[in-house]
Amino acid sequence: MGLVTMKYEMMKAIKGGYAVPAFNFFSYDNLVGIAKAAAEKKSPVIAMATMSGFKVMGEHGVVKMAEGVAADYGINLVLHMDHCTDIDMIKRCVDNGFTSVMIDSSKKEYNENVEDTCRVVEYAAKYGVTVESELGHVGGKEDDIVVDDMSVLFTDPEYALDFVKTTGIDCLAVAVGTVHGFYKAKPKLDFPRISAINKLLPNTPLVLHGGTGVPYDDFREAIRRGVRKINVGTELKVHGVFDTCVAGFNSPDAKQDPRAVSKMVINKVASICSEIIDVMGSEGKAG
Numbered sequence: 001m002g003l004v005t006m007k008y009e010m011m012k013a014i015k016g017g018y019a020v021p022a023f024n025f026f027s028y029d030n031l032v033g034i035a036k037a038a039a040e041k042k043s044p045v046i047a048m049a050t051m052s053g054f055k056v057m058g059e060h061g062v063v064k065m066a067e068g069v070a071a072d073y074g075i076n077l078v079l080h081m082d083h084c085t086d087i088d089m090i091k092r093c094v095d096n097g098f099t100s101v102m103i104d105s106s107k108k109e110y111n112e113n114v115e116d117t118c119r120v121v122e123y124a125a126k127y128g129v130t131v132e133s134e135l136g137h138v139g140g141k142e143d144d145i146v147v148d149d150m151s152v153l154f155t156d157p158e159y160a161l162d163f164v165k166t167t168g169i170d171c172l173a174v175a176v177g178t179v180h181g182f183y184k185a186k187p188k189l190d191f192p193r194i195s196a197i198n199k200l201l202p203n204t205p206l207v208l209h210g211g212t213g214v215p216y217d218d219f220r221e222a223i224r225r226g227v228r229k230i231n232v233g234t235e236l237k238v239h240g241v242f243d244t245c246v247a248g249f250n251s252p253d254a255k256q257d258p259r260a261v262s263k264m265v266i267n268k269v270a271s272i273c274s275e276i277i278d279v280m281g282s283e284g285k286a287g
C-alpha cells in the first residue's frame with residue numbers, strides 16, 4: 001500500500017480489459033472521498049492534482065496528503081499531475097514524489113509537442129515516474145486551459161503511432177469527441193477512431209478526458225475498444241465538493257461545525273466515485 005505508478009496500474013488494466021478511474025481532487029476531503037471509494041470497492045484509483053490545485057494545496061503538502069490518505073485507507077494510490085503545461089512544475093512534481101505526470105503541449109505544433117514530451121519522459125525516467133501526453137485537442141475548459149469549439153482536433157491514428165514511438169510515453173490522451181466541463185449537447189464519441197488508434201498501439205493505454213456527463217454505455221464501449229484510464233473531474237468538483245459544501249454549511253445538521261460538512265463531502269465524493277468504479281470494471285482489481 002502507498003503511492004504506486006500509473007504504469008503499474010495501466011499494465012494490469014490492459015491485461016484485465018478494464019479501465020482505471022482517474023479523479024481530480026482539489027482539497028483534503030475530496031481526496032479522502034476518492035480513497036474511501038477505492039478501499040470499499042477494492043479498486044485501483046488515480047488521484048489527479050491540477051496546476052492550480054498544486055498551487056493551492058502546496059507542492060509538498062499535496063504529496064504528503066496522498067501518502068497519508070493511502071496509508072489511512074490501506075490502498076495503493078497513483079498520484080498524478082493532470083494537464084501540466086509547465087515543464088519546471090512537472091520536474092518539481094517528480095522531485096517531490098508524484099508517481100505520474102501529464103505534460104500537455106497539445107495546443108502547440110506537433111514537433112514542439114514531441115520536443116516537450118521527450119524532455120519530460122527523459123526527466124521522469126530517472127525516477128520511474130509514468131508520463132502521459134495528449135495528441136489532438138480535447139475541447140472545453142480544464143483548470144485554466146480553454147479549448148474553444150473551433151480548435152477541437154481529433155487524434156490522428158498515424159500521428160499517434162509516430163508520437164508514442166518518438167517520445168516513449170507510457171499513456172496517450174486522445175481527443176475522440178469528449179470535452180472538459182459539462183456537455184452542452186449529448187457527447188458523440190468517435191469509437192472507430194479509438195479502435196484504429198488501439199490497433200496501431202495495442203500496448204499503449206489510451207486515456208479519455210472529459211468523463212463527466214458521458215453516458216455509461218459509451219464508457220463501456222470505449223473500454224472495450226482500448227481506453228484504460230478515464231478522467232472525471234467536473235462532477236466531483238461541482239456536485240461532489242462545491243454543491244455539498246454550500247448545502248452543508250447552510251444545513252442545520254452541520255451546527256456550524258466544519259467537520260460535519262467534511263463528512264458530507266467525503267461521503268458524496270465516495271458515492272460518485274463508487275458509481276464510476278462500477279462502470280470501469282475495476283472493482284476488486286486492487287493489489
Ligand SMILES: [Zn+2]
Binds near residue numbers: 180231
Ligand atoms: Zn483532461
